[in-house]
Structures are given as C-alpha cells and as structure tokens.
Amino acid sequence: MSEPKSRRRGAELERAILDAAWAELREVGYARFTVEAVAARAGTSKPVLYRRWKNRAELAVAAWQQRMPAFGDVPDTGALRSDLLTLFTRIGLRTGSMMSEMVAGVMAEAFRHPEVADLLRSRLTQPMPLTEAVREIVERAVARGELAPLHLPPRALRAPLDLVRNEYITCQALDGAVLEELVDDIYLPLLRGLRLD
C-alpha cells in the first residue's frame, strides 16, 4: 500500500499497473473499472497510464491478455463426450463471468474507438490453441470409431468458444447443466452431422 519513496520505472512499473488493473477487473468488473482506481491501486497516477494506453478499454484488454489463464493440456479422457465437457468447462472458466462483461463493455466502447474493436476481435476469433485442441479431440474420437471421418470447417472449430461466450453474454452465467446442454444438444449433434466435405 504505502510503498516508500522508490520511484518505479519502465517494465517494472508497467507490470505493477497491469497487476492493479487485473485486480480491479476481478473485484469490481469492467462496468465499474476506473482508470483512477487503477492508478491509485498501483500507487501511481492517471497520466502515467494514459502515456501507455490510449484509453481505459485498451488498458483493460492489456491486463486481460497478460493475466488470462492458459487452457492447459488438451483433455484426453478416452471418450468424446467427456473430452468435450472438460474442454467446454475450461473455456467457461477461462471466459469467466467477468470476462464476458468485459467483452460486452469493451465492444460497446469500440464504437467510439474503432481501433479497440480490431484489438478485441483479434483476441476473440483467433485462439489457435483452442481450435487445435478441438481438432485433436475430434481426431482421437474418429480414431476410436466414435465418429465417422469428417471435415471440420473453421467455423465448427470456433463453435465451442462462440457457444460459451454467447451464453455468458446473454445470461451472465454458466452452470454445469448449461454446459451439458451445449455439448449434448448442439456440439455433439453438429459433429455427428458433419461429413467428409
């Protein structure tokens, strides 16, 4: 809190600010996320932040990007359904209710600051590790004979993330029952319905 007089600089200061921003996002959410509070928490002041990020949305995205938990290993439980449930659950944890609130809030601001929209979109639509995880899970299911061989278009690879995010954005919550619905009523049927080309 009352750090002594040592004046931090450069990367050290930047990390402290992002830590503070992340903590604020977790505690109060994006709607109540203020630049002033972040500055105070980091023991610095607003101009220091505005020298590094153009506006509060970019600050939030930067903090998010740095602190977002990793996906971890590709689930391998021996069965397609449980692999998918594990994956969907992890996506849910990673997305988190705070996260979708942030997506909504940042998107809303993106219409005033168009460059923010591009930044966010790139984070939303290109999580390579995730799409590769989906591909691997499906390939193993095909190898086991659980699924007929199939062609997976990019949109189907992205679908798990889209489904979970949509649920968060519209309902601000996500429990186990909903995850099962997404897997059983949407994604598994989708995979069964895809064929080779």
Added chain:
Amino acid sequence: MSEPKSRRRGAELERAILDAAWAELREVGYARFTVEAVAARAGTSKPVLYRRWKNRAELAVAAWQQRMPAFGDVPDTGALRSDLLTLFTRIGLRTGSMMSEMVAGVMAEAFRHPEVADLLRSRLTQPMPLTEAVREIVERAVARGELAPLHLPPRALRAPLDLVRNEYITCQALDGAVLEELVDDIYLPLLRGLRLD
C-alpha cells in the same frame, strides 16, 4: 421541429419519445445515444423521460422493442437449405449492426442496473415467433424426407438467433458468405446430427 405550444400527454407523447429514441439509435448508435438528445428531438425534456423509464438503457430497449421489424411469414421455398438461408438473412436484417451494438452496450450497463439484464435477456432468449418458425421449417423438411425425424431441443431452436447475434457482436458485420457458412457448416450439420431423443 418547432411544434406549436400544444402540450402532448400520455400515449401520444410516449409514442413521440419512442420515435425520437429510435431515430437517434439509428443515426448515432447506442454508444452516442444520449437522453438529452432524445428529449430535444422529441421536443420535450429529460425529466419527462425519466418519469417513464428508469435509465437510458431501458429507454433504448423500449424503443427497440416497439420499432423492431417483424419477422414476416415463415419462409417456404420448398427446400431446407434455402428456407434456412432466408430465415438467417431475416434474422440478420432484424438484428442489424446497430442492434448488436445496442445489445453490447446495454449488457455492459446491465451490470450496474441488474433489472436491465433481465429485461434484455427476456428479449434475447424468448423470441417465440422465431423458434416456432424454425420448428416449422424443420418439420416440413422432415415431411419431405430431407431430414430423418428428429427431436429439436430448445437450445437448437434458439441456435440460429444465437449464431447470428454472436457474429454481429464479435465482428460487427454479417455478409452473405458468412450466412452461408453458418447454415452449411453449423446449422445444417447440426440438424442432420440430431436424432429422435
């Protein structure tokens, strides 16, 4: 513009306000949608609006609800794919780029005013006419023999709307190619993969 001195009341005034709000939403979008501008445009003043709606989000949702174009008849082109394309296109028109901007903006505010979240959620997840349209299209396809008989869970009925909305929210745009992808790569395979129970 410079209406005479006649002082409108009740329903007449309310309609004029919602007209003004709708016009503002179309012209400047939700991000720049201000209560003051709506009041000015309607030739009245802020307190009149705040007597009717708790905050700007509810005003926007009210205007949206009243002016949202109808879905029209259930498409019946004689083939499943073209029925779905027609339906998806109409959903896209109805949603509109402005609309998803509003969804994002309103959702962002919903975290300060929880009652707004409920209001919006009810508009997003229960468009009965749409789900019934999906059901009818699918039933006709089954009758024609295009699809095997299947059980359609609620989430699958909602999926077309969810898919289109997700695309708008993440990409702020939606063209014909994307609509075809949603139909060919996601929704048609999903329908083919669903079975009885």
Added chain:
DNA sequence: CCCCTAAGATACTTTGCGTTTCTTAACCCT
C-alpha cells in the same frame, strides 16, 4: 556530476447521467 527523461501529483475541462425545483398547461370532475 549534471541533465534529460519519465514518474508522480494536482487540478482542470468536458460530457452525460440522473435529480431537484418550479411553473404552467391541459384534462377531469362535479
């Protein structure tokens, strides 16, 4: 050791939400 960059503090401008107060027009009711 000095100097120049960037940190930190303070205070300001602006914008827009939501409120308060007051006046006055229009409807309603007997």
Added chain:
DNA sequence: AGGGTTAAGAAACGCAAAGTATCTTAGGGG
C-alpha cells in the same frame, strides 16, 4: 363552466469519470 389535480416542460444542479495540461522531482545514463 370553473377549480383542482396531474403531468409536461424548462432550467439548473450534483456527481462521476474520461481524458488532458501543468508542474515538480526522482533517478538513471552519459
């Protein structure tokens, strides 16, 4: 018809928070 009640309209305010400008000063590099 007239008087009273209700709600419209106008103006101004408080407040929060974004973003900016000004100035002082620490501390690292030459």
